[in-house]
Amino acid sequence: MKQQRIFPGVILIGFGLYFFLQQTATVLFQPLLSWPTLLIVIGLAFLAEAYSGREGSGILPGVILTGFGIHFHVVNHFGFWSNDTGVFILIISLGFLLQYQKTRNGLFQGMLFLVLAVITLFYDKVIEWLGLLENRALSLWQFWPVVLIAAGGYLLFIKKK
Numbered sequence: 094m095k096q097q098r099i100f101p102g103v104i105l106i107g108f109g110l111y112f113f114l115q116q117t118a119t120v121l122f123q124p125l126l127s128w129p130t131l132l133i134v135i136g137l138a139f140l141a142e143a144y145s146g147r148e149g150s151g152i153l154p155g156v157i158l159t160g161f162g163i164h165f166h167v168v169n170h171f172g173f174w175s176n177d178t179g180v181f182i183l184i185i186s187l188g189f190l191l192q193y194q195k196t197r198n199g200l201f202q203g204m205l206f207l208v209l210a211v212i213t214l215f216y217d218k219v220i221e222w223l224g225l226l227e228n229r230a231l232s233l234w235q236f237w238p239v240v241l242i243a244a245g246g247y248l249l250f251i252k253k254k
Contacts, residue, residue: 111131136154136156139154139159142155149196156192161184179211182210186203189203
């Protein structure tokens, strides 16, 4: 019974603090009073419920929502943070890997998303490295999306256990 009250409890406390700080107009907290903060609150509620119970099914949505919320705050306030698609894929990968840590489910997805995140985040560097291997490797590199599509089709339609 206690487990069922964690998620709504964290949501109510988080939203209550958010709206209270909005009403008091405290200058110190003004940069945090935007919609990414609400993503963080919902994500933390999922994580609190997942880590307090036995299941862990809320880890993935918790990490994704919390990570996206933190990402949007950091992008808006700091110039060093990358606003690339690879960051979102990396956050999803982290969610799968943390879910695997608790439930022993999602390792393949986590590693797959991690590889995709590294490729997208460091695409320019990978192209430079492949440039060292001459034009043959570079021309093959243009077909990596086709390889992803083929691998996904194999997993969906051909591989049967």
